Amino acid sequence: MIRIFRHYISAAYLWLLLTESLVFYVAMYCGAAVRFLYSASWYSPSELAASALVFSIAFILSCSALGLYRKTLDKEEYNILQRISVSFAIAVFILAFTYYIIPGLMLARSVLISAIIFSFVGLLLTRYLFYRFVNLDNLKRRVLVIGCGQRAGELSVVNSSYIYKGFEIVGYITLEDEPISVPHAIALSDAITLTDIVEAANVDEIVIAVDDRRKKLPVEDLLDVKMSGVQVMDLQTFYEREQRLVFLEALSPSWLLFSDGFVNNGLRPIIKRSFDIFASLILLAVSWWLMLLTMLAIYIESGFRAPIFYRQKRVGYRNVVFNVIKFRSMRVDAEKNGAQWASQTDNRVTLVGKVIRKYRIDELPQLLNVLKGDMSFVGPRPERPEFVKGFEENIPYYKERHRVKPGITGWAQLCYPYGASEYDTRQKLQYDLYYVKNYSLFLDLTIMMSTVEVILWGKGAR
Incomplete structure (x- = not known):
């Protein structure tokens, strides 16, 4: 990696x-x-x-x-x-x-x-x-885990569903009085030292995955193997590298404070804004005909009378509320009973709405929001104020996603399917925080190019 x-x-x-x-x-x-x-x-x-x-x-x-x-x-x-x-x-x-x-x-x-x-x-x-x-054993990184609790056990499924498995867990080291949730945990002793295990298992790196941070770690042994060339990393860094997310369960204020990233100064805002304007104008130039056909289709389906555009309040950069613009894909009375999540079988969606939602055509008017400066081309998707209030109360670090402008497309939309619950929002937040931490023009271009896959495969559309 x-x-x-x-x-x-x-x-x-x-x-x-x-x-x-x-x-x-x-x-x-x-x-x-x-x-x-x-x-x-x-x-x-x-x-x-x-x-x-x-x-x-x-x-x-x-x-x-x-x-x-x-x-x-x-x-x-x-x-x-x-x-x-x-x-x-x-x-x-x-x-x-x-x-x-x-x-x-x-x-x-x-x-x-x-x-x-x-x-x-x-x-x-x-x-x-x-x-x-590519998945031959001698090509995989050999990982030794310090810890044998719940967090250590969850590491076994980090890349279990992937075609390419970049690492293999060769063992778990149990600490004193730690509950065991993994098979074949190894206890250190005078006869079995960490150095012995590292040499015997040909370990490439060690991951610290303890449930209780107050547990005493074998610091001297870790320093010894570190100086011998074995990489030692914390659980948060391991998840960031392997899954390109910020792992909420292991997130702490100290990690946010001392980790690299979360930089939003210098030329970066200027470069990002210039890119947003350029990309929006290009996309408007090539998609105006599609937008015109969409407007006509919505107008005809609604009996030549209902509004074509839909404006909705969303929370943006630094919690500033703005009106997002979309093509209307639901009935006019879709929210007569208040704000609610969309669902896969949502009967409020019109026939035209089903098509434009599947291929993300309903998002195209948001290019005007980008040109205005309310949004960026790439960033966390903006949520409604009614939902944000509850998320900030129930999900730790949720407000940190508002450190950058919201986007038409984003890292979470690429990596996680459509979310229609607080649990899904929590999972997507991990990818949003990764973007906030590491965003750059290179990552924006990567996300924009990969959005083609999202559109063609209908991933995340609802």
Whole structure:
């Protein structure tokens, strides 16, 4: 696992991305070789290299947008052929748009078709080899856990549902008078020291996962193995690295105070605001026709009389309340009985509303909120004041998500399905806090690109 601009990236998937970039690049040369097998090529080496580079970039961006390099892609979401097929279709659209703007990059259709075929075969072969060897035991980090209580036991399922498992827990060390919730806990003694266990199990890192922080840790032994090259980390840092969230159950004011991140000064606000304006104007320029059709559809369905837009009070940056703008997707009297959660079978949603909610089209008018400055393009989703009051009373650190502007899309929307309860809000808060802690232009671009997957798969839509 490596960290880029404070955002954790899986090293294994980064190598996979680089390998498949090379596969796409070489595929263009293979396509040209097949087309000009018995004749001289029409293209110079520089023209072919430029086309191959554009081809590779288009396909890598498309595969990234479909989550093919997402470590947290679990077994339930995994459908490699479907994801590759959709990503290839998007890549072809990107190429067509690029060729329209820069005709000089376009090669013969026969070359392009051959390159796509080679890319598809090469990608399947690369994926087969990746999933065949990436989970070999000698490639996983070997983790020793200090603690054997509830928190230690929960670590066993951190990556149990993922296709790629980056670590393996090799044992648990029990402390004095600690309740045991894990199998085969090991007690330290004069005969069995921490150093002995680390050497015998070939441990790469140690995670401190005690339920009671007042428990006495084997500090001298931990210092010894730390100086020997074994990484020692707290539970919060481990969750942040492995699941890209801030673990609420282990969160404390001291960790918030001394951890890196949570920086919102200097050029960062200026860069983020400039990016918001630029991205909003671009999206408005390419989606105006879709917004116009949506307005017409809502107007017709409502009998040419009901309002097209829906304005609702939401809590924004530093708890300032503002009016969010959306396309109306529910009946006009949807909240005659007061504010309430949406549900999967919500009968208040109109026929047009079901479609625009599924593909997030109802969110497009919020681009006006972004241009006005009430919202950002990327950030925690704004909630209603009626709900926020209860959340701040019942969920610790909930108000910290208002340290940045709310967004149209966000890290929580990408990592967690739609939430319609206080429990879901608590889970999503962990991802929102990760974003507040680590946000950067790089993370914003990552989230925006990955939002394509959310839209196409209907993830989080209701």
